[in-house]
Amino acid sequence: MASVHAIPSLEQEYEFTGESKRRLLIGIGAGVALVAIGAFLLASGVGEHSHEVVQGQGHSTGHEGEHGYKWTTRLWANLWLNGVYFTGISVIGMFFISYNYLAQAGWSSVFKRIPEAMPAFLPVTAVVILVTFFVAGHDLFHWTHEGLYDPKSEDYDPIIAGKHGFLNTPFYIGRLIFYFVAWYGLWRLLRNFSLREDLEGGTEYYDKSIKFGVVFLVVFAVTSSTSAWDFVMSIDSHWFSTMFGWYTLASWHVAGLAVMTLTVVTLRERGYLQAVNENHLHDLGKFMFAFSIFWTYVWFAQFMLIYYANLPEETIYYRERFSGYGGIYKAPFFITLFLNFVFPFLVLMTRDAKRVTNILKIACWGIIVGHYFDFYTNIMPGTVGEHGGFGPIEFGMILIFACGFMWSMSAQLAKANLYPKNHPMIEEAIHHDI
Amino acid sequence: MSDSHNNGGKFLVGIFDDDDVVLKAVKEVKEAGVRIHEVYTPFPIHGLDVALGHPRTKLGIAAFMFGLSGTLTALSLTAYTEKFDWPMIVGGKDSYSFPVYIPVIFELTVLFCALGMVGTFIVSNGLGPSVKPLMFDLRTTDNKFAMAIDLSKNGLGEGRIEQILKESGAAEVNVKQF
Numbered sequence: 218m219a220s221v222h223a224i225p226s227l228e229q230e231y232e233f234t235g236e237s238k239r240r241l242l243i244g245i246g247a248g249v250a251l252v253a254i255g256a257f258l259l260a261s262g263v264g265e266h267s268h269e270v271v272q273g274q275g276h277s278t279g280h281e282g283e284h285g286y287k288w289t290t291r292l293w294a295n296l297w298l299n300g301v302y303f304t305g306i307s308v309i310g311m312f313f314i315s316y317n318y319l320a321q322a323g324w325s326s327v328f329k330r331i332p333e334a335m336p337a338f339l340p341v342t343a344v345v346i347l348v349t350f351f352v353a354g355h356d357l358f359h360w361t362h363e364g365l366y367d368p369k370s371e372d373y374d375p376i377i378a379g380k381h382g383f384l385n386t387p388f389y390i391g392r393l394i395f396y397f398v399a400w401y402g403l404w405r406l407l408r409n410f411s412l413r414e415d416l417e418g419g420t421e422y423y424d425k426s427i428k429f430g431v432v433f434l435v436v437f438a439v440t441s442s443t444s445a446w447d448f449v450m451s452i453d454s455h456w457f458s459t460m461f462g463w464y465t466l467a468s469w470h471v472a473g474l475a476v477m478t479l480t481v482v483t484l485r486e487r488g489y490l491q492a493v494n495e496n497h498l499h500d501l502g503k504f505m506f507a508f509s510i511f512w513t514y515v516w517f518a519q520f521m522l523i524y525y526a527n528l529p530e531e532t533i534y535y536r537e538r539f540s541g542y543g544g545i546y547k548a549p550f551f552i553t554l555f556l557n558f559v560f561p562f563l564v565l566m567t568r569d570a571k572r573v574t575n576i577l578k579i580a581c582w583g584i585i586v587g588h589y590f591d592f593y594t595n596i597m598p599g600t601v602g603e604h605g606g607f608g609p610i611e612f613g614m615i616l617i618f619a620c621g622f623m624w625s626m627s628a629q630l631a632k633a634n635l636y637p638k639n640h641p642m643i644e645e646a647i648h649h650d651i
Numbered sequence: 652m653s654d655s656h657n658n659g660g661k662f663l664v665g666i667f668d669d670d671d672v673v674l675k676a677v678k679e680v681k682e683a684g685v686r687i688h689e690v691y692t693p694f695p696i697h698g699l700d701v702a703l704g705h706p707r708t709k710l711g712i713a714a715f716m717f718g719l720s721g722t723l724t725a726l727s728l729t730a731y732t733e734k735f736d737w738p739m740i741v742g743g744k745d746s747y748s749f750p751v752y753i754p755v756i757f758e759l760t761v762l763f764c765a766l767g768m769v770g771t772f773i774v775s776n777g778l779g780p781s782v783k784p785l786m787f788d789l790r791t792t793d794n795k796f797a798m799a800i801d802l803s804k805n806g807l808g809e810g811r812i813e814q815i816l817k818e819s820g821a822a823e824v825n826v827k828q829f
Contacts, residue, residue, distance in 0.1 A: 517753065524750050527742055568711070650697050 225491040227638040231484070233631040241627075244620035251613025252292070258609070259288040286604060293353035294600040295610055299618040300345040301448045302472070302592045303338060305465070306622070309473025310335025311404045312437060315430035318423075323642035324500060324649040327492050330637060331480050333411060334629035335473070336404040338622050343397035346448075350393070357600045360384045360454040377454050384451055396444050403433040411637055418639040441466045449592070452599035456534045460519035467512040471557070472588035474504050479581040480626070482574045489635055495572040496649045502571025505584060509561040512588075516554075538594055542603040549594045549607075556587025589615065660803045661828050662688065663812055664787045665821035667796040670696045676798065676819035677702045683815045685807060688799040691791040713771050714764055721763025725756040787827055799827070 310332035317325045354361045364372035366381050377384070406429050414422040442462025450461045458464075478501040484490045523531045538546045560583045570576045597605045637643060667673040674696055680687060681704070690699060729752040733739065738746035777784055788797045798821070800812055807815075813824045 517750075521750055521753070525742060527744075 227492065227634075227636045227643065229489060229635040231489060231627070231630040231635050233627045237627060238624070241620045241624045245617050245624075248613040248616030248618075248620065251609040251616065252295075253613075255608050255610030255613060256288075256292060259291060286602075287356060288604075290353065290356040291601045291604060291610060293349055293357055294597060294605075295614040296345055296349045297353075297357055297448075297600070298592055298596045299614050300342045300349060301596070302589055303618050303622055304342040304346065304448075305469030306473045306476050307336045307338040307342065308400050308437070309469050310477070311400060311407070311433060312470065313473065313477065314407060314426075315433045315437075318427045318430035319434060321427070321642075323645035324497060325646070326637060326640045326642040327497060327646035327649070328477075328481050328490060329411070329640065330630060330633060330635055331484070332473075332477055333408060334626045335476070336401065337629040338625040339397055339401045339404070341621060341625065343393075343401070347390070347393060350390070354386070358451060358454070359599075360451060361386060380454070384454065389447060389451075392443065392447055396440050399436050399440065400433075403429060403436065407433075411640075412633055414639050415634055415637060416639075420641050423641050441469075449595050452596060453534060455530065458519050458523070458531075458534075460515055460522075464512075464515045464519055467508065467515050468557075468588050468591050471505060471508040471512050471584055474501065474508060475581040475584035475588075477501070478505060479578060479585070482578055482581070484635075486574065492636065492647050494649065496651045497646075498574065498577060499568070499571045499651060500649075502565050502577055502580070505580060506561060506565040506571070509557060509565075509584065513554075513558040513562075516558075537598045542598060542605070545603070545605055546594060546598050549590045549597075553587060553590045553594050556583050557591060560584075560587070660801055661826065662787065663800045663802060663809065663816065664825045664827050665798040665800070665816035665819075666788060666790070666823045666825065667798065667820060668794075668822050669820075670694075670796060672820040673796040673798065674699060674702060676816070676821065679819040680798070680800075680815055683819075685800060685812055685815060686804050688801040688804070691787060691797040691799065693791060693793060693795070710768070710771070714768055717767030717771075718760045718764040720767075721760040722756055724763065725752070725759035728759075729755055785829060788825070 313325075313332040314329060317329075349357070359365075360377050360380070362372065364370035365374045366378045367373055368378075407426050410422040410426045410429070445462045445465030446457075449465060450457060478498070481490060481493055481501065482498065485493055520535065523535060538550045540547065561580050564576060564580045564583070565571055570580075593611075640646075665676070667676060670692065673690060673692070677687065677690060677699065681702075687703060690703060692699070730747060733752075734747040740746055741751075744751070773779060785799075787799045788795060791797045798816070800816075802809060802812070805812060809826075816824050
């Protein structure tokens with residue numbers, strides 16, 4: 218019933234206040250301090266096991282390379298982990314706008330500026346990821362070692378040598394640059410269309426956005442998979458899974474939706490975005506619910522085939538996480554499953570839960586934390602192995618990235634009217650009722 | 652809808668041409684003190700159930716229960732056959748290795764839920780074999796909207812109700828006797 222909702226004005230500017238900036242700076246500062254403390258503790262060897270932890274498998278998969286382990290690896294691994302996670306969340310903003318344009322969806326246009334603000338963080342993660350690769354590529358990625366590909370070398374590894382056509386440094390760096398340029402460039406295009414639509418109106422920019430949104434979806438269909446291989450799967454160079462692209466996309470997608478929903482709810486509580494009613498929140502809740510189950514489906518499809526077939530070269534991946542390295546990854550492994558499936562499944566199941574902002578917020582936080590642990594479980598065993606853990610470095614790095622992401626998003630939101638006021642579907646979106 | 656296959660009686664049927672008009676009319680007719688039996692439309696109208704004052708549907712609970720019965724059936728089936736009745740070792744795994752049975756459990760949950768809901772649909776709409784549903788106006792399957800009012804459950808006279816219906820936008824008002 219459209220008449221039930223009072224229609225608020227569509228003219229609203231988001232103000233990125235000095236107070237918020239100060240808080241975010243304090244957050245970043247605290248993060249840097251935590252990372253420094255963690256790094257100092259690691260460098261001085263506190264908390265490091267004096268003896269080698271007996272590995273569950275009893276054999277090394279050679280992840281640590283021939284140089285031995287350096288404590289800085291954990292620092293770089295954390296940079297990489299957060300870089301990958303926040304790259305995903307950022308690009309999902311673009312993904313969301315694009316498929317909503319393609320579906321000509323009306324309801325989402327009222328809060329469209331929120332996903333639209335997310336990809337602005339991509340340049341930062343691009344720099345983080347490229348710098349990390351240049352500096353610490355050898356520590357994180359076993360496949361970057363030249364000896365693996367030389368049949369005369371004692372390190373020669375025929376399996377990895379067989380992947381040399383794809384996993385070689387020039388092609389790899391080229392791909393990374395292509396991802397970020399393509400994703401960010403197409404987002405800039407759509408963002409500019411949207412801003413000009415605000416000024417000029419009409420359907421011209423809407424039609425153009427559909428067209429370039431489709432271009433992005435075609436690009437992302439391929440690059441979401443290949444980037445998942447590059448960012449995450451290539452760490453465990455021997456292992457591969459044909460589900461991995463979908464699996465990472467599902468993880469990114471639901472985490473991005475949770476960030477989006479959390480932002481919408483928070484802005485609403487602060488008096489912004491009053492045109493977003495509980496029907497929009499209900500739909501966002503359904504999105505999170507559905508894609509949590511989708512993530513579980515892909516997770517399980519990958520797990521069960523490997524479990525059933527029981528091939529040693531495949532099961533090693535789960536062995537490392539389940540019982541390898543002294544069992545330190547068993548907790549994150551199950552936290553992932555609980556927070557990403559059981560928790561949202563039970564919390565978001567009923568209709569009322571999706572319409573009550575407090576429950577929605579709890580579910581969002583569960584999903585955001587859960588998918589961090591998803592990437593943690595995927596990245597850490599292959600990079601730091603038995604030297605992993607969860608300490609000040611991990612907390613600090615999350616804080617830095619989260620505050621940086623919020624800063625970039627708030628700055629973007631402040632640059633434009635909070636509603637795309639000339640969007641052709643905005644009227645429909647305001648009257649959204651389910 | 653559950654009482655659409657009742658014992659008959661005398662009804663007044665207001666025929667409307669437009670979904671907005673019928674939605675507005677529902678509120679006006681109710682305000683005038685008339686109890687509406689049911690509104691029949693060719694397609695779902697947003698907000699009609701709220702306007703009619705229908706209680707929140709319990710279909711979700713029914714679906715959950717049917718699904719749960721499927722889950723329990725699958726759990727006991729796999730446990731009984733693989734653990735107690737005829738333990739088998741497949742692929743070097745324990746005779747009852749839970750992850751293997753998750754697809755079965757999932758499928759039976761969906762199957763039981765789907766079949767149960769089909770049954771619920773048939774029963775709650777009175778669509779069983781040899782049951783003749785009340786058809787107030789055949790045109791409601793095409794382009795008209797019908798509001799049925801049970802005269803035996805309303806204190807107001809027939810003429811007064813007809814007048815209320817006309818005033819709220821009914822194109823025609825017919826009497827239907829079952």
